Each structure stands twice: as C-alpha cells, then as structure tokens.
Amino acid sequence: MTTTTSRSLAIAAKGLHKAYGDKTVLDGIDLAVPGGTVFSLLGPNGAGKTTVVKILSTLIGADAGELRVDGHDLAVDPQAVRAAIGVTGQFSAVDGLITGEENMLLVADLHHLSRREGRRTTAALLDRFDLVAAAKRPAATYSGGMRRRLDIAMTLVGDPRIIFLDEPTTGLDPRSRHTMWGIIRELVADGVTVFLTTQYLEEADELADRIAVLNDGRIAAEGSADELKRLIPGGHVRLRFADRSAYRSAAVALREVTADEESLTLRLPSDGSQRELRALLDWLDSADVEADQVTVHTPDLDDVFFALTSGADKPAEAVR
Numbered sequence: 001m002t003t004t005t006s007r008s009l010a011i012a013a014k015g016l017h018k019a020y021g022d023k024t025v026l027d028g029i030d031l032a033v034p035g036g037t038v039f040s041l042l043g044p045n046g047a048g049k050t051t052v053v054k055i056l057s058t059l060i061g062a063d064a065g066e067l068r069v070d071g072h073d074l075a076v077d078p079q080a081v082r083a084a085i086g087v088t089g090q091f092s093a094v095d096g097l098i099t100g101e102e103n104m105l106l107v108a109d110l111h112h113l114s115r116r117e118g119r120r121t122t123a124a125l126l127d128r129f130d131l132v133a134a135a136k137r138p139a140a141t142y143s144g145g146m147r148r149r150l151d152i153a154m155t156l157v158g159d160p161r162i163i164f165l166d167e168p169t170t171g172l173d174p175r176s177r178h179t180m181w182g183i184i185r186e187l188v189a190d191g192v193t194v195f196l197t198t199q200y201l202e203e204a205d206e207l208a209d210r211i212a213v214l215n216d217g218r219i220a221a222e223g224s225a226d227e228l229k230r231l232i233p234g235g236h237v238r239l240r241f242a243d244r245s246a247y248r249s250a251a252v253a254l255r256e257v258t259a260d261e262e263s264l265t266l267r268l269p270s271d272g273s274q275r276e277l278r279a280l281l282d283w284l285d286s287a288d289v290e291a292d293q294v295t296v297h298t299p300d301l302d303d304v305f306f307a308l309t310s311g312a313d314k315p316a317e318a319v320r
C-alpha cells in the first residue's frame with residue numbers, strides 16, 4: 001500500500017536519516033511530493049536542506065531511509081533517478097571561461113544529444129531564458145541573474161521531469177528574483193515537479209503548493225502556506241506613541257500587552273477584525289489617549305518560521 005503510494009509520487013522519503021560523524025543532520029524525515037507541484041523545504045542555516053537535496057539527487061548516500069524519486073528506489077536504481085532529474089545547486093555548474101552557448105552545448109553532449117539536436121535545444125533554451133544576446137560572451141561576464149538563468153537552462157537540456165533548485169534566488173536582486181519565479185511557474189505549468197529550498201519565506205509563500213519546515217533534524221511542520229499560518233497564534237495590533245505619558249497610561253490600562261518602552265510601542269494580540277479594532281480605538285478615545293500610529297499585523301510565514309525554528313536568529317518580537 002505504502003509502496004504503491006510512494007511509487008506514484010514524484011519524490012517520496014520515509015525515515016531519511018543522515019549523520020556526519022556523530023552529528024545527526026537528518027533524524028528520520030518523511031517527504032511526499034506529488035508530481036507537477038512545487039514543494040519547498042525551509043529551514044535555518046545548517047538545518048540540512050542542501051543535504052536533503054544532495055541525497056535525493058544521488059550526490060551523496062543516506063544512512064537510512066526508503067527513498068524514491070520518479071518511482072525509482074534510490075538504493076536500487078540511482079541511474080534511473082539521475083536520468084529523471086535536474087539539479088541546480090548553490091554552486092553553479094556554469095563554466096565562466098566559455099560562452100553561455102558553449103556551456104549549453106557541453107551539457108547537450110553530456111546528455112548524448114546529436115549535434116543537430118544539441119544546437120536546436122540550446123537555441124530554444126537560450127531564447128526562452130532571454131540569453132540570446134549574451135550567448136557568445138564568456139559566462140564570467142554575466143550578471144548573477146543571467147548566470148542563474150543559464151544554470152537552469154543547462155539543467156533543462158535533458159528535459160528532466162523533476163528539478164531540485166537549491167536556493168535558486170539567493171543573492172539575486174528583486175527583479176531577477178521575480179524573473180526566476182516566473183521561470184519556475186512556467187516549469188510547473190509544463191508538468192515539471194520542483195523541489196525548492198529557500199531562505200526566503202516570501203518565495204515559498206509565492207511558489208510552493210506545500211512547504212516543510214526543517215529544524216533540528218526533523219520536519220517541524222508541513223502544509224500549504226495557509227495551513228502553516230493557521231498553526232500559530234493570531235496576529236496583533238501595534239500601537240506606537242509619540243508621547244511617553246500616553247504610552248504609560250495605555251500600557252497600564254490595556255491588559256495582555258507586550259510593551260517596549262524604548263520605542264514607546266505596545267503590542268496586543270488581535271485577530272485584526274473590524275470589531276476588535278473598533279473596540280480598541282473606542283477605548284483609546286474614551287481614555288483620551290492618542291496613539292501616533294496603529295498597525296495591524298496578520299501572521300505570515302515569517303511568524304511561522306520563527307515560531308517553529310526557535311533558536312534561529314529570531315527577532316525579539318517574533319515569538320513570545
């Protein structure tokens with residue numbers, strides 16, 4: 001039963017375990033990624049995201065676990081897995097000394113495409129990734145965004161059905177990041193399965209059908225972005241005062257607030273509903289207390305991330 005299910009998934013892991021020496025990095029994790037979806041693995045630095053990608057893409061072995069990619073058992077048929085996947089890692093496969101086009105042709109050779117087919121695929125992908133004008137220039141002259149696009153174009157030469165993208169937008173400016181998101185969406189629209197690791201929660205929120213948060217060697221939570229947001233307590237209203245005495249009277253009178261004397265700010269748990277806001281504003285009016293600024297904050301993936309990965313670099317206000 002389990003086997004049938006895991007065979008029909010693009011990626012399935014059960015009890016994945018990996019240690020480096022006596023340091024356990026992955027302590028029995030389970031993953032299930034249906035075909036044609038984007039799955040995002042989130043986690044603080046050093047959580048083991050790259051290790052998961054390396055294991056699932058057959059670059060390193062696991063210590064234990066039942067692992068299937070594209071229906072193939074990694075322990076039995078890693079070659080079949082390699083034929084089905086593409087990997088774009090944090091360390092670019094692009095050779096800076098040769099041109100973008102030559103990089104592509106080299107990969108086409110590695111995939112044993114005929115000369116004609118290699119040229120055709122290269123031309124099509126360079127066009128698709130807006131690299132035609134730069135095709136004859138050494139890749140070392142490319143910007144970070146162009147290099148990343150070339151990297152993905154090279155990954156697509158073998159027409160993989162499953163792609164691992166390890167932090168594909170780290171270091172890119174917002175425009176290049178949005179271009180990359182567009183590329184990922186197009187891939188998924190074509191039926192490709194994308195396994196994405198990222199440190200940008202906004203990226204997972206934008207792209208991923210399902211998100212897993214890796215922490216301390218385990219999956220701390222998994223679900224759609226909305227499901228994860230529902231896991232943590234509701235939002236809050238923040239009141240900022242220009243005046244210290246107004247701040248103090250409000251801090252004394254309002255119960256269940258988090259107070260920050262330095263920035264003259266109070267934070268109250270709130271669902272952000274009109275009813276709650278009206279009650280709060282009415283109270284401020286009746287007490288003749290004037291807040292300089294009122295902001296409503298609904299939970300976002302950042303809150304989820306900080307709540308689940310305690311011990312990571314969390315801002316002071318993230319979790320109480």
Ligand SMILES: Nc1ncnc2c1ncn2[C@@H]1O[C@H](COP(=O)(O)OP(=O)(O)OP(=O)(O)O)[C@@H](O)[C@H]1O
Pocket residue numbers: 020025043044045046047048049050051052199
């Ligand atoms: N070859 C190795 N030998 C020993 N320890 C390793 C090795 N590779 C990774 N590690 C350790 O395993 C842990 C997980 O590393 P990994 O690169 O998978 O994390 P990550 O979640 O991808 O981090 P980042 O977001 O910083 O890229 C880290 O503590 C790392 O130092």
